[in-house]
């Protein structure tokens with residue numbers, strides 16, 4: 001055990017989560033691996049998803065998509081947030097499908113000079129109020145897409161949208177977005193476009209509403225083991241963030257701990273230095289709030305989280321230098337607990353694990 005700090009990623013958990021989502025949804029899965037595979041590592045996460053039966057991979061940027069191709073990924077890849085002025089020809093050359101969220105973007109994709117005809121998926125705003133073409137413009141958007149396809153300049157392969165409130169299954173926006181998406185598909189077919197891939201569902205909709213499933217589902221966070229809604233589908237957190245105590249000592253009573261002395265020892269207190277800090281994604285906001293696991297005991301963080309280190313209260317555990325400190329993992333302290341302490345969602349906890357922390361890939365069976 002030579003590591004200082006590491007994020008252990010169980011790729012077999014990612015594969016099993018994907019397989020579980022394929023089985024539960026009875027739909028093909030597009031696995032989102034954007035943002036460095038939600039912090040788990042873009043390429044290893046991608047291969048783990050494909051091992052689990054993902055039919056597609058989804059990323060935000062063209063750069064992420066090209067990285068997958070360079071790593072030898074042959075599966076279909078969709079990039080859904082490609083801004084103006086990017087090298088769209090390289091997308092077509094590398095068989096990367098692009099999403100078009102506006103008229104201008106559709107025109108830009110069609111103007112690409114590439115040996116292969118660019119393949120495009122049309123994004124509608126069905127109520128998210130983010131990317132995508134709004135409903136009043138759908139007829140014109142469909143007409144333009146149909147025209148460009150007739151001219152042989154693009155091939156329209158998909159139509160999709162994104163849900164705003166699916167993690168609140170009773171929210172009235174969900175039914176509205178479902179209906180709106182169905183209308184978008186009607187507009188496309190009225191314009192003479194038939195699309196092979198229709199998709200709407202994120203993790204929450206994949207787990208709660210089969211009416212959103214269509215031809216593909218796009219469950220992101222669930223793949224990494226953190227369902228945003230309660231579910232009977234078995235999903236296992238894939239990442240464990242841990243380090244080892246760099247030092248252990250006993251502070252006398254009435255001694256301040258870390259910057260600003262926001263914690264003062266009430267009695268003689270054994271504390272440990274854990275070499276992970278806010279540069280590594282341990283938010284300073286969880287100072288004096290979060291808890292970690294040392295030798296199966298849950299121990300509180302004391303004082304302010306620093307850039308590179310955090311102080312742990314070891315009163316209840318017989319720990320010494322070199323012992324493992326688990327910040328979060330499968331159990332008993334998870335990224336969901338950290339999300340609660342930090343007033344955020346598990347997504348942000350996972351993607352903000354710093355680049356200084358090496359990822360180590362294991363299969364649980366090993």
Ligand SMILES: *Cc1c(COP(=O)(O)O)cnc(C)c1O
Pocket residue numbers: 032080162201202203204218219220221222
């Ligand atoms: C991130 C993302 C997803 C996955 O969302 P989850 O809530 O993680 O399931 C799906 N589709 C698009 C377009 C996304 O950007």
